[in-house]
Amino acid sequence: MHDIRALRADPAAFDADLARRGIDPVGQKLVSWDEERRQAQTALQEKQARRKALAREIGALKRTEGDSSALEAEAITIRSDMEHLELRVADLDGQITDLLASLPNRLDASVPDGPDETANVVQHVWGTPPEFSFTARQHFELGEALGQMDFGTAAKLSGARFVVLRGALARLARALGQFMLDQHTDENGYEETQVPVLVNDAAMYGTDKLPKFADQSFRTEDGRWLIPTAEVPLTASVAGEILETATLPRRMTALSQCFRSEAGSAGRDVRGMLRQHQFEKVEMVSVTTPEESDAEHERMTRCAESILEKLGVPYRRVLLCAGDTGFGAAKTFDLEAWLPGQGAWREISSCSNTRDFQARRMNARFRPQGGGAPVFVHTLNGSGLAVGRTLIAVMENGQNEDGSITVPDVLRPYMGGLARIS
Structure with a gap:
């Protein structure tokens, strides 16, 4: 607002x-x-x-x-x-x-002009895309050949844009979520939080998902909404509150199921699990003061980048232009992972500073240390990371000529020591 x-x-x-x-x-x-x-x-x-x-x-x-x-x-x-x-x-x-x-949020002055993603600006690149002596396969080709990624059964159960994972790939997805949570709680100072995946109108409105994105979310018959991301309950948890400055920044993280109708995405990424109706994501949310929000935005983005670096996935940081910046964001950094099977950089995380845009909608404020009237907090959110898309990146970058997948070192303790999925 x-x-x-x-x-x-x-x-x-x-x-x-x-x-x-x-x-x-x-x-x-x-x-x-x-x-x-x-x-x-x-x-x-x-x-x-x-x-x-x-x-x-x-x-x-x-x-x-x-x-x-x-x-x-x-x-x-x-x-x-x-x-x-x-x-x-x-x-x-x-x-x-x-x-x-x-009306969307006002953009930060540093956001470049431009109508769409073609005007986004690459900030830096980490890692080197792997060079294979064979033709790289996409994740669904790898997963189906292993017999552990099943779109046919998922379609029978639920329709298009769902997947059933089995065996080691199912465990790899679980390992990714646990690894990300451990990193954010043990290393990055976020508080692990379990949140409802059903929320009310107020929570969706306060986090700028209503009325703009009603058609992109699922609603239950009793009037609740399936969350599009844990950003909604995490951020809305401070709605209507006056926080003490000493408690800020408040950093929260959650691994949750997320649900999106994917309205308007007909024909886009129809193969594989890049764009699903149901997926898991580790979300980061920060609530802080106006003076600290820019530094918090950089910190949050680095937390997401560190996950990719530890997994050995090449990525690049992109500053989104005016035409590609989301409705509630004043400024957004996207992290794009290299997918050898597609031969392309694809978004795997989005970290946004909404400034006081969401706080005004949900009346979330803090009491300045020097006294005076309560001031609206600044809220930030970021993917740290989307589990399904990270699974894709790990599979495609870790693929071998025989169709097996090398498990990143940091995930092997979560996989019972398994080094290769075959």
Whole structure:
């Protein structure tokens, strides 16, 4: 959500920021509605004051048996006027809130201009893509040949965009999740958290998933939502709270099932498990002060990068351009892993600073150490990492000519010492 006071102070700058995302000007419209709302609120307050004064005057006249009929008639008119003003204020409030809720976050000045992913900027590359003496296969070719990645049975059970993993590949997926959690809790200072995968409207709205992304999420018959990522319950856990500065930053991590309808992705990544309706992900969420959020963003991104480095997966960090930055983010770094089977870099993590955009929606604040009014926190979220996509990267980078897969050293303790899946 946006700060209406900042918009009121400089609607042209607000429109200029949104224009970078290709959004038409709305600043003047919002300012006009806001001005009309404030005028209506002032008029309502004046009517309320006059009504109280009339009540006193009418009471005094009645005690002295004076004629109060004119004042009573005025009171009736004022009551009618107040009803109309209350309706107008509520209507304007709704219009302003609905429009603000539909607008994406303002971008950080360092975010490059550009319409889509073609304008993203590579920040750095780690590792060297492996060179094979054979034609590299994609993960689904490897997994199906091993008899441990079954899309046919998954389709029979659930339809497209699901997978059944078996044997060592199922254990490898479990090992990845456990390894990531251990790294984030033991090495990176995140608190492990188990969260519900069903949440209410307020949690989805507060984390900017509603109303914008309703069509990309699954909803149950009782009105709850299957989470698209653990970002939702982790971040929403501080909704409505006033935190003490001494407790910040608050760093949380969770391994959870995630659910996405993949609306609008027809024909994209239809083979394999790159784009699934159900998948596991280790999420990182930080809640911090405005002064520390930029440093926290860098720290979070490095935590995700360290996972890939320990797994030996080549990756590159990409700063997303204006047209590719997500709805709630002010700035996003994507990590893209090298997939030899595709011969391409593919997103495996996205780390975003939302600044106070989510905090305003869910009224999450902190109490400054020096005193004063509570201030909105800054919230950040990042994948650390998506388990399925990391499994793909480990399989494709660790493949051998005979179709076997070399297990990264750091995962072998989680695999009972297994060094190769064959």
